Amino acid sequence: MDLSSHILVVDDDPELRTLIGDFLRDHGYRVEVAADAAAMREAIARRRPDLVVLDVMMPGEDGLSAARRLASETGPPVIMLSALGTDTDRIIGLEVGADDYLAKPCNPRELLARVRALLRRNPPAMEGEPAPAAGMRYRFDGWSLDVARRELRDPTGMNITLSDGEFTLLRTFVEHPQRVLSRDQLLDYARGHNVDVYDRAIDSQVSRLRRKLSERGGPDMIRTIRNEGYMLLPSVVRR
Structure with missing residues (x-):
């Protein structure tokens, strides 16, 4: 278990949000949840997560727009979750800046495997270690x-x-x-x-x-x- 990793789950479905959050907590991650893109931005402003699990279809700003914004701001890596699971939908999600794309409904263990793989490529900073410079x-x-x-x-x-x-x-x-x-x-x-x-x-x-x-x-x-x-x-x- 990687107790140093902080994951933000963003989904407008409270039941699914809780389900994913509890599952990731059970596997050792620190998890925060948000109901929409606005709440996501507030959560990131308070504390930058190591990874964002982001729903596509949300009221207000949708997940594709939110992922594009995060990529443009050099934000944390993103795994998109969506009921839209065609090849075209996946390609669009990856093109706007998501690091991975998983169609709903998904096996929680597959989500866990992808979370682990993405965190291996983007390890969280050690406590006291400065974040990467935004102007790199x-x-x-x-x-x-x-x-x-x-x-x-x-x-x-x-x-x-x-x-x-x-x-x-x-x-x-x-x-x-x-x-x-x-x-x-x-x-x-x-x-x-x-x-x-x-x-x-x-x-x-x-x-x-x-x-x-x-x-x-x-x-x-x-x-x-x-x-x-x-x-x-x-x-x-x-x-």
């Missing part, structure tokens, strides 16, 4: 990626527009530079739980990201490694 930037070959502002600037200082998926993918590359990353690893790092249906989507995202980087006249910075995956070639400085 990565520099590579004259380029600059500002994580908090979600801004990519080329060597001339021009802002390059990225989709949510392209931003998440580039952030994954700069956090693991000069390493071969397989499609499975990119899915795991960038989008959460590994789901085979998104395998080709990674290829498309890499292709679009590579094109945006090369359009500024620089060398190809993302190399395709045959039968293995992709690698960001430049060294990266984190500030």
Whole structure:
């Protein structure tokens, strides 16, 4: 049990909210609950959780909008829960910034497994350890990626527009530079739980990201490694 992990469960269904909260508490997590996105923001302002379990269909601001807002603010990782369980629904949830997506009704043990997997990739800070700086930037070959502002600037200082998926993918590359990353690893790092249906989507995202980087006249910075995956070639400085 990881007693240091704090989970926020956001769902407008009080019975389900209680059920999920009690189940996670029984497995050693500290759990807070919220009925909607507004209550979620208040809870996060009081104390940032290590992970948010977020319903999609809620009154007021829906879960997709709330997840997009959290991603733009470099908020905690998010597992979305939804009665909308088609492949398209999952893709949309991941594209707006969720780290994982689980269709309702779900097996509580599957939710627990995904919570554990996501917390392994995003371990909670130890008591007294400062939180990551909101203004973290990565520099590579004259380029600059500002994580908090979600801004990519080329060597001339021009802002390059990225989709949510392209931003998440580039952030994954700069956090693991000069390493071969397989499609499975990119899915795991960038989008959460590994789901085979998104395998080709990674290829498309890499292709679009590579094109945006090369359009500024620089060398190809993302190399395709045959039968293995992709690698960001430049060294990266984190500030």
